[in-house]
Amino acid sequence: xPYCCEECFxxxxxxxxxxxxxxxxxxCEYCGSSEIPLILVQxxxxxxxxxxxxxxxYVDEGTGAMYDSExxxxxGPDGNEATLYSVRExxxxxxxxFSDITDSDMLxxxxxxxxxxxxxxxxxxxxxxxxxxxxxxxxxxNLYGLEGTxxxxxxxxxxxxxxxxxxxxxxxxxxxxxxxxxxINIYLYDFIADIDxxxxxxxxxxxxxxxKGISSIDPYKxxxxxxxxxxxxxxxxxxxxxxxxxxxxxxxxxxxxxxNGKRAVVAEFKLKESLQIVDFSRSSxxxxxxxxxxxYDHDELWISSFLKSFVKEITMPVDDKVEDHSYxxxxxxxxxxxxxxxxxxxxxxxSSVGEGKSYVFFCGPDTEHTPKAYPYPFGDPYLSNMLPIxxxxxxxxxxxxxxxxxxxxxxxxxxxxxTRTL
Numbered sequence: 001x002p003y004c005c006e007e008c009f010x011x012x013x014x015x016x017x018x019x020x021x022x023x024x025x026x027x028c029e030y031c032g033s034s035e036i037p038l039i040l041v042q043x044x045x046x047x048x049x050x051x052x053x054x055x056x057x058y059v060d061e062g063t064g065a066m067y068d069s070e071x072x073x074x075x076g077p078d079g080n081e082a083t084l085y086s087v088r089e090x091x092x093x094x095x096x097x098f099s100d101i102t103d104s105d106m107l108x109x110x111x112x113x114x115x116x117x118x119x120x121x122x123x124x125x126x127x128x129x130x131x132x133x134x135x136x137x138x139x140x141x142n143l144y145g146l147e148g149t150x151x152x153x154x155x156x157x158x159x160x161x162x163x164x165x166x167x168x169x170x171x172x173x174x175x176x177x178x179x180x181x182x183x184i185n186i187y188l189y190d191f192i193a194d195i196d197x198x199x200x201x202x203x204x205x206x207x208x209x210x211x212k213g214i215s216s217i218d219p220y221k222x223x224x225x226x227x228x229x230x231x232x233x234x235x236x237x238x239x240x241x242x243x244x245x246x247x248x249x250x251x252x253x254x255x256x257x258x259x260n261g262k263r264a265v266v267a268e269f270k271l272k273e274s275l276q277i278v279d280f281s282r283s284s285x286x287x288x289x290x291x292x293x294x295x296y297d298h299d300e301l302w303i304s305s306f307l308k309s310f311v312k313e314i315t316m317p318v319d320d321k322v323e324d325h326s327y328x329x330x331x332x333x334x335x336x337x338x339x340x341x342x343x344x345x346x347x348x349x350x351s352s353v354g355e356g357k358s359y360v361f362f363c364g365p366d367t368e369h370t371p372k373a374y375p376y377p378f379g380d381p382y383l384s385n386m387l388p389i390x391x392x393x394x395x396x397x398x399x400x401x402x403x404x405x406x407x408x409x410x411x412x413x414x415x416x417x418x419t420r421t422l
Contacts, residue, residue, distance in 0.1 A: 002110055003038035007031050008102040011095065013292035017047060031102040045111035048292070049129050052090065055291045055298055056137040058128045059084060064143040076143040083139075087112060087132035095291065108132055140298055149299045151306055154180045162330045181338045184310075187286065187303060188339075193279035193348070197271055200400075201246035201359060204253040204266040207404055214265060214420045219399045220369035223267040227370055235315075235329050236336035236347060236360045243336075244269075244361040244393045247351065254407045255354030261409045263417070268401040275345035275396065280311045281357050315349040336360065345396075354411070364390030398422075 005028040006015040021044075022037035059065050065074040065082045074082040088108050091097040098104035112129050120127075128136050141148040158180035170177050203223055211217055224244070226232070231242035247253035250266055257264070284307055288300035314332045336347060346361035367389075401421050406414040 002029060002041045004028055004030050004041050004044065004102075004107060005033050005036045005038050007033040007036065008099060008107060009097055010099045011097050011290060011292050013290050013294075014044075014048075014097065017292070018044065021047075030107045031099065033101075041107070041110050042114045045113075045115060048091075048111060049115065051291045051296075052087070052129065052137075054296050055140050055288075055301075056085065056090060057140045059136050059138050063138050063140075065138060074138075078143075082143060084135040085137045085139075086135045087129055087137070089135070090137065091132075097292075139301070142301075146302045146305045146309065149302045149306065151183055151299055151303070154183055155306070155310065159331045162334055163327060167330060167334075177334070181335075184335075185338075185342070187284075187307060188278055188342075190284040190286075191278045191280055191282055192344075193277055193282070195271060195275045195277060197274055199271045201248060201269045201271070201397075202250050202253040202266055203244075203246045203269060204250070204257050204259060204264045206257070206259055207263045207265045211265060214402050214404055214418055218369055219267050219402050219422065220366055220394060223265070223399065223402065224369065224393055225363070225365045227365055233329060234360075235332055238329070238333050242364045242390070243346075244363050244397075246359050246361070247354070248357040248359070250405070250413050251411060252351050252354035252356035252358060254413065255411045256351060256358060258353075259407045260411045262407050263404065264407050265402060265404050267399050269397040270400045272396055272398055275361070277346040277348055277359070277361075278339050278344050279348040280315065281348050281350045311349065315352050336362075361393065361396065362390065363393040363396055366392035366394040368392070369394070 003024065003026065004018075005022075006018040008028065008031045009015055009018070018039045019037060022039050023043075024038050025035060026038050027034045028036060028038060057063055059074055059082065060067075063082075064077045067073075068075050074084065076082045085094065091108055092104060098107065109132060112132050115127050115130055116125055128134065146152050154176070157176045161174065161176045165174070166177075205223060211222060225242040228240060228242050231237070231240055233239045234243070234245065236245075237243045245256070246269055247256055253266060254260070254264060284304065286300055286303040286307075288298065288303075289296055314335060339347060340362045344362075346359055348357055348359050350356075351358045399422055401419070403419050404417040406417060408414045
């Protein structure tokens with residue numbers, strides 16, 4: 001029986017498997033290496049079959065593909081032609097399995113030539129891996145794509161549970177919330193970003209009768225986060241919990257507040273200390289890794305697509321005609337509070353109504369500038385001091401400048417009417 005060695009392969013996981021399972025020392029007939037640990041080709045072939053089955057499946061075994069005899073092609077559920085692979089194509093081109101010094105043609109044939117015993121062959125047992133040049137494999141679940149993955153189902157179940165079943169606790173043994181949040185947490189690392197000191201953000205509001213002029217107002221009160229008892233439902237925070245929502249530029253701030261064609265007062269927030277946030281405006285790409293690795297997770301093939309759709313969904317605009325958005329925002333509010341529990345300072349996302357980025361920071365109003373911001377005026381001062389509150393935004397930000405600006409009908413900044421430097 002033939003033997004091969006780790007030098008025949010470029011894949012690290014296969015090399016490691018050979019080292020751990022070699023049965024003898026000698027010369028390799030496929031790459032010419034001498035006095036090296038060898039493994040029986042038949043044993044390695046069986047292992048490689050089990051690895052291939054992690055990511056590829058025989059086209060006629062419930063893949064969703066249908067054979068079109070007229071055109072002699074397989075069609076997926078969407079009506080498009082399915083992409084078929086042979087074992088040789090997978091090993092040589094998709095997985096780039098073999099090293100340059102080996103006779104890959106001969107080795108590939110020998111690896112899969114003795115998968116069936118003589119008795120199995122006599123009984124007509126079929127093994128699609130035996131014919132390495134037959135294009136009869138499709139990527140597992142590929143014909144259904146993202147919708148066939150576990151994480152997609154977990155996210156859909158999570159949204160349904162939060163909106164229609166239970167919002168605050170996992171009840172009746174249904175722990176969809178924790179499963180979804182823990183799974184998403186695995187993929188957050190590429191979205192983590194540090195924001196430097198002196199970074200500037202903008203927050204705007206309409207100049208109405210409550211603001212007579214910017215020369216005399218307290219901008220930390222008028223342009224800071226809303227008092228707790230006046231905090232409305234927002235994308236990342238439910239009514240009663242007040243976070244700081246800002247934008248990276250003035251035009252985005254105007255768009256977020258729907259100030260087209262109005263006169264606005266806008267404040268410039270300058271960061272006083274570096275913060276760490278989850279930046280969903282970033283692009284992220286995940287690789288599933290090698291099918292020959294023990295921890296290969298086939299769902300990873302679709303994680304990049306899932307994250308793209310996930311970010312789009314949690315930042316998409318809702319119907320402005322609906323007065324109560326608590327239903328629409330339930331899932332994103334849970335996500336935001338989960339990230340806050342992980343000690344991130346905020347979230348960044350592409351504005352759904354403007355061209356720039358929007359930010360939500362997990363800090364609240366400053367009670368020094370807004371004495372009535374705290375909604376529980378208990379008579380017992382000792383009890384009041386025990387109540388937890390969000391960090392005031394003034395610990396993280398200074399307001400360095402405020403302006404009155406005419407916002408054009410297209411939402412862009414127009415004429416500056418008045419400026420005040422603090």
